[in-house]
Amino acid sequence: MYGSRVVVVFFIFLALALMITSTSFFSPKQATFETNLYEEVQSDPAIKRHIRITTLYGAVSHVEIPKTNDHQVNDFFNDFVLAHQEAYFTITQHPTNRLKQEGQSSHRFLFDWHVVDEKIASVVFYEHWSVKNVTYRFTMESFLVDFSTSTVYSSKNLLDNQSIKSIGFQNKLEQAIHKQRLFYGQEDTRKKTINQFIKNGVFIIERDTLRIQGTNSNLKNNDGGLTSIAIPFRNASAIMTPTLMKLLPIRENQNKQLAFTFDDGPNRHTKEILNVLMKHDAKATFFVLGMQVEMFPSLAKRIVEDGHEIANHSYSHKDLVKVSAQVAKSEINKTTKIIKETTGVTVTLLRPPYGRYNKKVKTYSDLRITLWNVDPLDWSSRDPKAITRNILHDAKDGSIILMHDIYATSAQALDDALTLLNEQGYEFVSVSELLNQE
Ligand code: ZN
Numbered sequence: 306m307y308g309s310r311v312v313v314v315f316f317i318f319l320a321l322a323l324m325i326t327s328t329s330f331f332s333p334k335q336a337t338f339e340t341n342l343y344e345e346v347q348s349d350p351a352i353k354r355h356i357r358i359t360t361l362y363g364a365v366s367h368v369e370i371p372k373t374n375d376h377q378v379n380d381f382f383n384d385f386v387l388a389h390q391e392a393y394f395t396i397t398q399h400p401t402n403r404l405k406q407e408g409q410s411s412h413r414f415l416f417d418w419h420v421v422d423e424k425i426a427s428v429v430f431y432e433h434w435s436v437k438n439v440t441y442r443f444t445m446e447s448f449l450v451d452f453s454t455s456t457v458y459s460s461k462n463l464l465d466n467q468s469i470k471s472i473g474f475q476n477k478l479e480q481a482i483h484k485q486r487l488f489y490g491q492e493d494t495r496k497k498t499i500n501q502f503i504k505n506g507v508f509i510i511e512r513d514t515l516r517i518q519g520t521n522s523n524l525k526n527n528d529g530g531l532t533s534i535a536i537p538f539r540n541a542s543a544i545m546t547p548t549l550m551k552l553l554p555i556r557e558n559q560n561k562q563l564a565f566t567f568d569d570g571p572n573r574h575t576k577e578i579l580n581v582l583m584k585h586d587a588k589a590t591f592f593v594l595g596m597q598v599e600m601f602p603s604l605a606k607r608i609v610e611d612g613h614e615i616a617n618h619s620y621s622h623k624d625l626v627k628v629s630a631q632v633a634k635s636e637i638n639k640t641t642k643i644i645k646e647t648t649g650v651t652v653t654l655l656r657p658p659y660g661r662y663n664k665k666v667k668t669y670s671d672l673r674i675t676l677w678n679v680d681p682l683d684w685s686s687r688d689p690k691a692i693t694r695n696i697l698h699d700a701k702d703g704s705i706i707l708m709h710d711i712y713a714t715s716a717q718a719l720d721d722a723l724t725l726l727n728e729q730g731y732e733f734v735s736v737s738e739l740l741n742q743e
Pocket of ligand 1: 568569618622658659
């Protein structure tokens, strides 16, 4: 009933099954009966599962202790598991305790093992107390082991608690829950459910994903008796501490990037675009017109506050090749000034209107001229499905995608495109971030 196991080979390492191996005494009258078994778990790093079943009068405790090739790591887990077993016996054997009086209590302390790479693995413990076969207590705890330094980390200390509570991360979880149709509570309890799930759940670091496991009456069980949601590392980087980032192996194909750009705003539809970007935790670049920033200064500010890049698209969308040098310079420099005064940002990029420029235009400012290489024609089609299709068809790693934040249809298309591209492993970054890696 617990999570999937990586047990491939199962054999009894020491033939001690069903044998009473020791008879020790807590007190002269309290005999302990103990059975020890060993299971081989085929994995690299190597590990064995030490199963220890202890009976103390009516109370039975079944614990599993990880045995690795690292003594320091073994000592840590041995102490951790046995402390839990001791707590169980102390409580159940106390004469005034309800569990003692009702009898037939049992304790199970099991673990799952997840290999991250040959030096790093996660171990998750599941503790289960029951009285007369009814669950009395269920808790989980997750660790990350770094065998190169013999260090055991509590997984929750490797994650940034503040970022876990952020809207961006909660939205990602919500999307995953929605996609797997795991939520079956009342619609108005959705946010609260996700909050509780995160609060009570355990975070498990796996090979390419961060898995959140827990129980919640509003969420379906999809992993034994638990609800389990996997978030790819690339979508979880915001909640990882620098310590964890350093521990995780760098993998190829993990940084496929796209730069979405939005021209001609800000405008009354900019807000919709910003909301969609926030929902997907995507960053983009807004090539704004100076005259529009004057009209919608608060939207220009929000672009910056949301963490996007703001850039220059001239003052009034004139063709900079056709107008006089004086007018063209003014179109560019006036806009740079307005953006600085409104948002505090000094722009570095210029996208000339219509993508038109020549050698002379280049000399009018020291801004970097940036065009695009994917044009999904959102300005001509106004059909969200067609726009999404165009984006999906043309986008590849490193693409700069031209869109406009002046149509409602572009926001709808963006929502679908980000969902689908995210599934393909893309990360959404600003143009400057994309270009600076070249
Ligand atoms: Zn334009």
